[in-house]
Amino acid sequence: MRHAVLPEEAWRAAVSALPVLRGLSEEEMERLRELATLFLNEKQLVAAGGFSVDEDTRIKIAAQACLPILNLGLDCYAGWVSVIVYPGEFVPEHEFMDEAGVVHVVRDAMLGESWEHGPVVLSGADAVRCGEHDGVNVVIHEFAHKLDMLNGAMNGFPPLHRGMSSEQWAQSFTAAYADFCAKAEKNMETALDPYGAESPAEFFAVTSEAFFETPHVLQREYPDVYRQLAEFYRQDPAVRRTAEAQNPEALCA
Ligand SMILES: [Zn+2]
Known part of the structure; x- marks a missing residue:
């Protein structure tokens, strides 16, 4: 029972409503299903704020959570257990001390x-939002963020695979981030x-x-960052999305 693969009908219904998965091959979808099954065995999805997490929500969260690690493995999510799901936006309390030693409580x-x-804490409504690629x-x-934290505090520098260059990663991300911040500061419209x-x-x-939702947009805006992420996630969503757009029927079977 514990290792039972997710039921076919419920799996199909849930994933067909997730545009972010489009373009994955049959073989990749099957591996994603296996990973999602293991994910749901290992992790506890805990409902909070009066929510109840039904099977469709569980599958949609698991499928999306496992997409980035499809070629990396579930070990990347080791060392913690709970995914807390609120019905919608939630308001956590954060305390911080300012320079004068006064403790503030922030509620955002x-x-x-x-x-x-x-x-990991999620808004259930937003986690299963079935919009188009936006x-x-x-x-x-x-x-x-979880992958980023595999080598300590999150800083945009996850542990890179052998053969990847830290210098290239830093150069690509630093340049793109500087450009992005400059645009955001001027209130220019940003593609991300x-x-x-x-x-x-x-x-x-x-x-x-x-990278996963609108790969062509990221590729156009920051091609170096796209390349680094393709090496990091060991996936190329722009290629599979192009193939799907050219031959949608083949992948609907
Ligand atoms: Zn964040």
């Missing part, structure tokens, strides 16, 4: 949050979520969302 409404060695994906965003200008860590999460 959020769609997602990722704790080092701790839970570059926004709260599940991929929060799980990108302006929240990416918050910090290098958020820029990595936002470019990861775009």
